[in-house]
Amino acid sequence: MVEPRVLNSSEVPVTSKRLPVLFLDDIVLLPGMAAPVELDEKAQAAVDAARTSAGSELLIAPRLEDRYASYGVVATVEQVGKFRGGTPAAVLRTGVRAKIGSGVTGPGAALWVEAEPVPVSKPSAATRELAAEYKKLVVSVLQRREAWQVIDSVSAIDDPGDLADTAGWAPYLSSDRKRELLETPDVEARLRLLIDWTRDFLAESEVSEKIEHDVRESVEKRNREYLLREQLKAIRKELGEGEADDKDDYRARVEAADLPDAVREAALREVEKLERAGDQNPEAGWIRSWLDTVLDLPWAVRTTDSTDLEAARAVLDTDHHGLDEVKERIVEYLGVRARRESRGLTTVGGRGSGAVILLAGPPGVGKTSLGESVAKTLSRKFVRVALGGVRDEAEIRGHRRTYVGALPGRIVRAIREAGTMNPVVLLDEVDKVGSDYRGDPAAALLEVLDPAQNHTFRDHYLDLDLDLSDVLFIATANTLETIPQALFDRMELITIDGYTANDKVAxxxxxxxxxxxxxxALSPGEVTVTEDALRLIAADYTREAGVRSFERLLAKALRKVALGTLPATVDAADLKDLIGRPRFTPDAAERTAVPGVSTGLAVTGMGGDVLYIEASLLPGDKGGLSVTGQLGDVMKESAQIAISYVRAHAGELGISPEQLDHPIHLHVPAGAVPKDGPSAGVTMTTALVSLLLGRTVRAEVGMTGEVxxxxxxxxxxxxxxxxxxxQRAGLTEVYLPQRNEPDLDDVPADVLDALTVHIVSDVREILDTALDDVLVAA
Known part of the structure; x- marks a missing residue:
């Protein structure tokens, strides 16, 4: 390419000329440029006409679609020849900018026009400032391209007009912009245009370079990690650890696994995502975790149930004493399942048996260990899910995979831990499930425990249907009041009310x-604990429905025995030295020795208990009733009903009206323990009548019932x-409502033998027999 010639404004002619004109389509030439031009028929005619004229000059102008160009540039023909392919061409060097006038006649086939060169005025100070600013911008562009020789050439240009026309060589300017520069004769205007365009180009270049730099770094990092990973694989292969790579071949693992069709399709879709995702993609780790969870689940693994009813009953009797109702229910379940299998009816309506058992009772009665025995009886795997204090619904249904650190719910984790699709799952402490802004776990359990729904249980993390119909769910609870009714309705209740003294000893x-x-660390022959000692512990050292405290006291005694002289025999007389003095002794006689105290019976979360109610007559004549002892609303209403009954029947009971004018205070001891319920109504009435008549309540009597x-x-x-x-409190007589008589069928025979149960329908029956005949002086 011919080097551009730098023009000086003093060389610009001021007279018009007649010149042949050449219109160019593909390039725009500005003053001071030289370029080869392909010669077609019209271009050849213009070049020939120029060569025949003086100075070999012609006018070059851009071809416009909508009009003729107003300005062009005067050029001289430097050389005529051919391109390497044989196409005719000419090298043209441009001179000054010229305004195109009217067409004129001339020799040859070329088009001739009148061309008036544009005069150049002396540059002003503002023009030179613009030229200096533009030169800096051009140098910045050239430095990015490392065109150091061109920088020297541009730096040597002093004339602002010549500097502006060097933009004809700028590759970042479009042809339209170069035509605009050609048709802008004012130097200051051209420089302003060029400054704006060059600034825009530099800004775009910075963004492009930053993006290119970031992409290049990312690609280099990815290539480097890939190379290191391949080297690591090669090193592991040399060390004989190549089999570890098989874990990453998820497609082979999915295809080899025994999965349901729907699960397999979902897993293969995730494998395709994993194969498309790069190692730096955060979704890759989430997909691997999900695939590991799916592949770890025992989709096709089921254990075979043992249907030997006699052996099942033997296992239950070996592991647990008593609990006949629970044992009968388990044996019934096994018997029905064996009949279904013998007739080819392994499911009911296409689903599992849907047996959901709720074991309700005080702590320490063996609810959790009974679940283990059920699993052993059925020859199934056993897994425990602790629900106490769970307040997040995601603990049951799982977290959605969009959350960081998402995990499947506890039900899915229990199935994975069990390794089979039909384990025995113990839902422990279902009555202590809470709810807050994170959802209601008890509501989520509805789908788990409902036989009509749990064959298509959908965990949020898996997002797959999981068949829980073959799972035997056993729930445990201490109290039933806190279990939502909808959830309670889906379970079959079996109550374990506690043990008798004989049961505890056994x-x-x-x-x-x-x-x-x-x-x-003792052997059975080294220590012996007599039955008298066991009975004394059960009677005077513990007062609980279960046997947890009993076992702790036994452990305490045996630890001390193990540190003494062996062998040893632990008798009742030795207990004081081993575990201390008795904590519980019958105190009904002492508590009811004065009028106004009666013994009631109550049920707490720890089982049954006795409840003493005290009444006192206060000085004054305004009457009124006050109650204390952390009582609930229902129990306060029972107290009000009791005093109303006494006032209404004072004459029949032999109570003087003057006594009822005094204020009465009713107190239930153990004030730090909340108490509520209607069953203390008869006890409160008896205490009030005992107070007002001055007759004590017999010490051996206990009572319960709403009045x-x-x-x-x-x-x-x-x-x-x-x-x-x-029975534990040493009472011998109990008053029960008549309509509770059928409940006596569930009471152990030894308890009924130890107690005299009076069935009553009216409170007068209790008042006539429960009070002593002897009046106590005030």
Missing amino acids: IARDFLLPRQIERA SLTGRVLPIGGVKQKLLAA
């Missing part, structure tokens, strides 16, 4: 004592637990 002898002897304003004794709940508590 459990201690057959189960607790051997276990604690082993834990104390109405007419004196009717209404039924209550928890009869078995209350009678067990009466």
Whole structure:
């Protein structure tokens, strides 16, 4: 390419000329440029006409679609020849800018026009400032391209007009912009245009370079990591650890796994995503975790149930003492399942049996260990899911995969831990499930425990249907009041109310004592605990429905025995030295020695218990009733009903009206313990009558029942637990509502033998027999 010639404004002619004109389509030439031009027929005619004229000059102008160009540039023909391919061409060097006038006639086939060169005025100070600014911008562009020789040439140009016309060589300017520069004769205007365009180009260049730099770094990092990873694989292969790479071949693992069709399709879709995602893609880790979870689940693994009913009952009897109702329910479940399998009916309506058992009872009665025994009886895997304190619905249904650190729910984790699709899952402490802004876990359990829904249980993390119909769910609870009714309705309730004294002794002898002897590093022959000692612990050292405290006291005694002289025999007389003095002794006689105190029976979360109610007559003549003892609204209403009944029947009971004018205070001891319920109604009425008549309540008597304003004794709940508590407290007579008589069928025979149960329908029946005949002086 011919080097551009730098023009000086003093060379610009001022007279018009007649010149042949050449219109160019593909390039725009500005003053001071030289370029080869392909010669077609019209271009050849213009070049020939120029060569025949003086100075070999012609006018070059851009071809416009909508009009003729107003300005062009005067050029001289430097050389005529051919391109390498043989196409005719000419080298043209441009001179000054010229305004195109009217057409004129001339020799040859070329088009001739009148051309008037544009005069150049002396540059002003503002023009030179613009030229200096533009030169800096041009140098910045050239430095990015490392065109150091061109920088020297541009730096040597002093004339602002010549400097502006060097933009004809700028590759970042479009042809339209170069035509605009050609048709802008004012130097200052051209420089302003060029400054704006060059600034825009530099800004775009910076952004492009930054993007290119970031992409280049990312590609280099990816290539480097790929190279290192391949080297690591090669090193592992040389060390004989190549089999670890098989874990990354998820497609082969999915295809080899025994998965349901829908699960396989979903897993293969995720494998395709993983194969498309790069190692730096955060979704790759999430997909791997999801695939590992899906592949770890035992989709096709099921254990075979043991249907030997006699062997099942033997296992239950070996592991647990008593609990006949629970054992019968399990044996019934096995028997029905065996009949279904013998007839080819492994499912009901296309689904599993849907057995959901709720074991409700106080702590320490063996609910959790009973679940383990059920699993052993069925020859199934056992897994425990602790629900106490769970307040997040995602703990049941799982977290959605969009969350960072998402995990499947506890049900899915339990299935994975069990390794089979039909384990025994113990939902422990279902009554202690809470709810807050994160959802209601109890509501989520509805889908898990409902036989009509759990064959298509969908965990949010898996987002796949999971068949839970073959899972035997066993839930445990201490109280039923806190379990939502909808959830409670889906479970079959089996209550474990507690153990009698004989049951506790048998459990201690057959189960607790051997276990604690082993834990104390003793052998059965080294220590003996007599039955009298066991009975004394059950009667005077513990007062609970279960046997947890019993076992702790046995462990304490055996630890001390293990540090003494062996062998040893632990008798009742040795307990004081080993575990201290008795904590519980019958105190009903002491508590009821004065009028106004009666013994009631109640049920708490720890089982049945006795409840003493005290009444006192205060000085004054304004009457009124005050109650204390952390009582709930229902119990306060029972107190109000009791005093209303006494006032209404004072004459019949032999109570003087003057006594009822005094204020009465009703108190239930253990004020730090919240108490509520209607079953203390008869006890409060008896305490008030005892106070006002000055007759004590017999010490051996306990009672329970709701009382109405007419004196009717209404039924209550928890009869078995209350009678067990009466026996533990040393009572011998109990008053029960008549409509609770069928509940006596569930009470153990030894408890009924130890108690005299009076069935009453009116509170007068209790008042006529429960009070002593002897009046106590005030």
